[in-house]
Amino acid sequence: MEIAIVGAGNVGGALGKGWRKAGHQVGYALRDTAGTKADELRRGGFNLLAMTDAGKADVIVLAVPWPNLSDAAKELGRVDGKIIVDATNPLTAEMELALGFTDSAAETVARLAPGAHVVKAFNVTGSDNMALAHAFKTKPMMPVAGDDAPAKAKVMKLAEDLGFEAVDAGPLKTARLLEPMAMFWIKQAFVQNQGREFAFALARR
Ligand SMILES: NC(=O)c1ccc[n+]([C@@H]2O[C@H](COP(=O)([O-])OP(=O)(O)OC[C@H]3O[C@@H](n4cnc5c(N)ncnc54)[C@H](OP(=O)(O)O)[C@@H]3O)[C@@H](O)[C@H]2O)c1
Structure with missing residues (x-):
């Protein structure tokens, strides 16, 4: 699959590595395609895209x-009918949730790109677990929420390609639960001192 990742930081970097390993064609859409980050990605063999070309993937x-x-969602060019995966968490500078209960970051994206199929995924674990999901003794789970069934199925497959058990989390508004779930991961990792090397899994009897 052709995937354009907007943001080449912790999350974008890990997802790109994992998907390339799984055989996908990964490109990065950057604000600055001439900077040092762009050079590093080019040397690593990734495609570089202007923000307005992200919608071509x-x-x-x-x-x-x-x-x-x-700002990023508004710059994507034409995205009608495309799948947009929202991996973000709406955090304040104090690392608390900026919104919840009645709205979510994913629904914000859906309002900004009304013609696209928005899917929430890849937000409930630390970035370094995303390219290393295969390394867990128990398969970690990745909840995937969205209103368009075919789009959600494709993103669930992308989660499985990384080594996660993909879980159908229901409609996009379930992001209102998944974003606080990420907050729980963050608090466990950094306040309760679990460290970053854990992820959520479904235990069955
Ligand atoms: N870190 C984690 O473990 C983790 C886990 C799950 C979810 N998340 C969520 O995922 C998101 C990214 O986190 P991160 O840790 O990867 O952040 P990060 O390392 O700070 O990377 C952010 C990336 O976004 C780019 N960017 C910023 N504004 C942009 C814009 N307007 N247009 C295009 N690119 C833009 C930055 O590029 P420039 O070089 O141009 O600034 C940078 O490459 C956040 O919402 C976070 O809450 C993080």
């Missing part, structure tokens, strides 16, 4: 900080 992944999400 089959799947566009938003991996930018919450305060920048709106």
Whole structure:
């Protein structure tokens, strides 16, 4: 699959590595395609795209900080009928949730790109687990929420390609639960001192 990742930071970098290993064609849409980050990605063999060309890929992944999400979503070019994966968490500078209960970052993206199929995924674990999901003794799970069934199925497959058990989390508004779930991961990792090397899994009897 052709995937354009917007944001080449912790999350974008890990997802890109994992998907390339799984055989996908990964490109990065950057604000600055002439900077040092762009050079590093080019040397690593990744395609570089202007932001306005991100919409040419089959799947566009938003991996930018919450305060920048709106700007990034508006710059994607034509995205009608495309799959946009929202991997963000709406965090304040104090690392608390900026919204919840009645709205989510994913629904914000859906309002900004009304013609696209927005899917929430890849937000409930630390970035370094995303390219290393295969390394867990128990398969970690990745909840995937979205309103368009074929789009959600494609993103669930992308989660499986990384080594996650993909879980159908229901409609996009379930992001209202998945974003606080990420907050729980963050608090466990950094306040309760679990460290970053854990992920959620479904235990069955
Ligand atoms: N870190 C984690 O473990 C983790 C896990 C799950 C979810 N998340 C969520 O995922 C998102 C990304 O987190 P991160 O840790 O990967 O952040 P990060 O390392 O700070 O990377 C952010 C990336 O976004 C790019 N960016 C910022 N504004 C942009 C814009 N307007 N247009 C295009 N690109 C833009 C930055 O590029 P420039 O070089 O141009 O600034 C940078 O490459 C956040 O919403 C975070 O809450 C993070």
